[in-house]
Amino acid sequence: MTRADILEAWGQHLTHARRRSPHTVRAYLATAARLLDGTAAHDWSALARLDTAALRAHLGDRRADGLANTSAARELSALKGFLTFARAQAGLGEWVKPRMRGPRIKKGLPRPVTPDEAINLAQTVDGDAAEGWIGARDRAVLLLLYGAGLRIAEALALSAAALSAGDTLRVTGKGGKQRVVPLLPIVRAGMADYAAQCPWPLPPDQPLFRGAKGGPLSPGMVQKAVARARVALGLPPTATPHALRHSFATHLLGAGADLRSLQELLGHASLGSTQIYTKVDAALLLDVYRNAHPRENMTAREDPT
Numbered sequence: 001m002t003r004a005d006i007l008e009a010w011g012q013h014l015t016h017a018r019r020r021s022p023h024t025v026r027a028y029l030a031t032a033a034r035l036l037d038g039t040a041a042h043d044w045s046a047l048a049r050l051d052t053a054a055l056r057a058h059l060g061d062r063r064a065d066g067l068a069n070t071s072a073a074r075e076l077s078a079l080k081g082f083l084t085f086a087r088a089q090a091g092l093g094e095w096v097k098p099r100m101r102g103p104r105i106k107k108g109l110p111r112p113v114t115p116d117e118a119i120n121l122a123q124t125v126d127g128d129a130a131e132g133w134i135g136a137r138d139r140a141v142l143l144l145l146y147g148a149g150l151r152i153a154e155a156l157a158l159s160a161a162a163l164s165a166g167d168t169l170r171v172t173g174k175g176g177k178q179r180v181v182p183l184l185p186i187v188r189a190g191m192a193d194y195a196a197q198c199p200w201p202l203p204p205d206q207p208l209f210r211g212a213k214g215g216p217l218s219p220g221m222v223q224k225a226v227a228r229a230r231v232a233l234g235l236p237p238t239a240t241p242h243a244l245r246h247s248f249a250t251h252l253l254g255a256g257a258d259l260r261s262l263q264e265l266l267g268h269a270s271l272g273s274t275q276i277y278t279k280v281d282a283a284l285l286l287d288v289y290r291n292a293h294p295r296e297n298m299t300a301r302e303d304p305t
Contacts, residue, residue, distance in 0.1 A: 047086035112247035124229035133197035145244035173267035
């Protein structure tokens, strides 16, 4: 068995059995390749025999190369999954994962934009585009992120059949899990406007959003358009396409949406992932309090008695 055989089997498992996204598959394959290159384990049996000490030594070398805490935690998780798979391939049954804790990661709160900033971003990418149909395309994508809470990968994975979706849209999210999200009139209108201007045929079974040459639109093109727009609008670097999804969640929660409904709309597998928005909403409330409270004008008064 060759190194390529091992990586191919691991990639097939991730893609078909685990239904991981292409981005995750690439990252996990790269992690497995580094382990193969850094150890003497070049078949399933040898991989299955790697113990905690070998794994700790490998990760230590990676940290010495400057691997950050977040990346180290992600790499440890990927390695545990890979070695579990290797154990099964070697016919050795269930593998007891080493009791290794990844580095502590301070979870930052998502930074949403305001409703006005979200709409201004969509309008600015539209107005600044080199061609009218490209501007309409980017605006439609951003409206889906903010108006329906889609991930950018989910929006770009839509087929042209979404144009006839009506008031709701069926979205395929992480792990192939499907959910139904409502479509606001402004979002439907943005999609229809793009479709009317798009110079490429849009058959229902083909990608809805197209690049300049007619192929599927890449996330990088949308990210670049948003980067230019936020500079023009004077917005911080945190105003990214994904921030629009955060804004969708934060604004709905602030308007009274319950967590369970928000979980369904976002396509979160667990409620814990959704609960972070309660902290965001509380943080925004505190900012409003600090900015609006007239404490600066309050002075201690002497007791007249």
